[in-house]
Amino acid sequence: MIVAGIDIGSRAAKAVILKDKSILSSAICDTGPESVKTSYRVMEEALKGTGLSLDDIQYTVATGYGRVLVPYANQNISEISCHAKGVNWDFPSVRTILDMGGQDCKAINCDDGGLVTNFVMNDKCAGGTGRFLEMIAEVLNIPLEEIGDMSLESKSSIPFNTICAVFAKSEAIVHLRKGVTKSNILAGLHEAIAVRCLNLLKRISIEKDFSITGGIAKNKGMVEKLMEKAGLQPLLCEDPQLVGALGAALFAEECSTEVIKQAVKVQYGYSDGTGDYFITIVTELCNGCGECVKACPADIFVVDKDDDGQPKAKVKEEVRKKLAFLCPGFQSCSHKNQLNCHSVCQKDAIDHIW
């Protein structure tokens, strides 16, 4: 199954394509003024070289600020839930996440399933976010990618009194005029942002393990400072900037399975005085491998062509009325440690309610 997650952030747009629960490709590009166009552009980028087209993607979940503006998305989920989901995929042990994005910061607590248990967000102002670092890089005339490393070269960092992007900019200019080195200025700014983020983290609870996501997590100087302040070694995903899109893709995976299961299933069963009983085969998921035919001790399955000529598992015509007597039930098969239709089905297409 091919699904996608797309994260239209305030500064960058990200896309992740999953094929059968592993990452097929990903892309990052700038968020332009038109979110709709950006959403197509980033997806095109991600599809490049995969031989796939947008139509091949079965389910798409959108997240980020532009999540409601993605025309081809099936659903939108907030970036808070997506970051927790995404981190959980790499590190199930993580309980505290700091998402440092382009224009806001979020502190998130989650459980072992990647579900959010608590979160806080910074206030309206974008001080101490990605945009702030961009502005400072501009003032100091250093490429954005280098400011983190440069801040680590500092010997004595300059304390900053403000985290307001506008005031900090003028303060930085004053320091530059006085001849303070760029690395010392950067160290001071990184320190100030780290303190602000720590305050955010303190409003939830800082529990092990800890992870940092979002574009700023690629900045080594910032990660270093946060590690120092929080007293925890953060676990970093391979590309922290993609975590939101990855989480969205994982939600897409879950949702599509759910949708497909609801949409196309064939039920075989019977009802007696105690209720209705069914064996359900989700035909969309079934690939006709025939493992269930081999596994069933009562030999009730057969692989046959469906209306489209595709091989699908079915219950044999002649036993359909005798299921109550023939099928021992999934429970009793499991008890005897026998193979059963559930355990051998690679696609998780068979359900049994007795």
Place this chain on the structure above:
Amino acid sequence: MMVDTTQKSNVKLHVLERFREVNSTFPKTSHLLDYKRSGNKVFGWLCTYSPEEIMHAAGILPIRIIGYSQEAELDDGNAYLYVNSCSFSRSCLQLGLGGGYDFLDGVVGGSTCDGARRLFDLWRNYIGTPFYHVLTVPRKYTEKAHALYYHEVAQFKQHLEEFLGSKIADEALYESIKLYNESRKLLRQLYDLRKLDDPPITGAETMEVSNASFRMPKEIFNRWLKDLLEEISASGNTHTGRSRLMLIGSVLTNPEFIKSIEDQGGLVVADELCTGTRYWGDPVVLDETKSPLEAISRRYLNNFPCARMFPSDERFNRIIDFIQDFRVEGVISQIIRYCVPYCHDLPLLTKRLKALGIPILALDVEYGTSGSGQIQTRVQAFLEMLEAKRK
């Protein structure tokens, strides 16, 4: 996922449109202007600790002074009130300075919080009305506090009598108490409908009614609300949502804010707002041992408390009762920036709710907000969190 809480099968509530009309034309509604034209007096009150029954018994129509129901430009408000006073008081002042309340014959306030108090002072200085009174309101529920507040209420009555040149009779007080209690009873009936699994009325719709309750004569309000209750029960309307929510915090009068939550699928089933439950919460309880004035004074000090009251647990217990009665799954706190009483007891309340396993989303807002961008994201994440918790 977007879930539409207003299902298509639901019919339009016509009586609700009447309430909407009042809210959209306030302060200069046809009721108030008619009332003035026929030679009667209209007073404005600034805080729920101002006893309305006394004004009503004196033949005055009391209405609540409220700011713009949207986030508005507060240039004059900001010029006269320091920006660290809440945007609610600045919004009220802005509307007052612009002549929105120029028909008022008097203003009654309470020394409940600095925002309300300073607003009263400035109102007195810059917006002329013939009558002013501010009541000192104790912060405790002790007998001494009750004695002090009774004294304040009695003094207010006396001041009013001097202003009008006539006495307020006990019989008139009894009549007013009856009328106001009737409103409270009807509002309670409306709220009780929201205890159902699929309530027939949304949070945003309920807010139209509670907003109108302090903006129009109670005689008409009670009649309309009875009509509305009948219309609702005949309508067969039902509303479903992803989660049952309770809204807490200071003043909120913009139904768009609740609608923005409900559009995302959260169903607001209860509130603890100064402009909602806390306004109509308790009835005046009459008994033979108390004079009507004492009964009024008791009611106003003992009413569903504001965060300014001490001990805070009194308010927390009531919130928790609501959570249980209305089967609330999550609480959204909306606090107007710089509202000191509410900000300060939020951590204590959060702790109490945490012990019960009720998640709380804390939002800092400006008065009048309709719940824009970032608030939407937080609400959506909160709803997703509640859904995940249920699984």
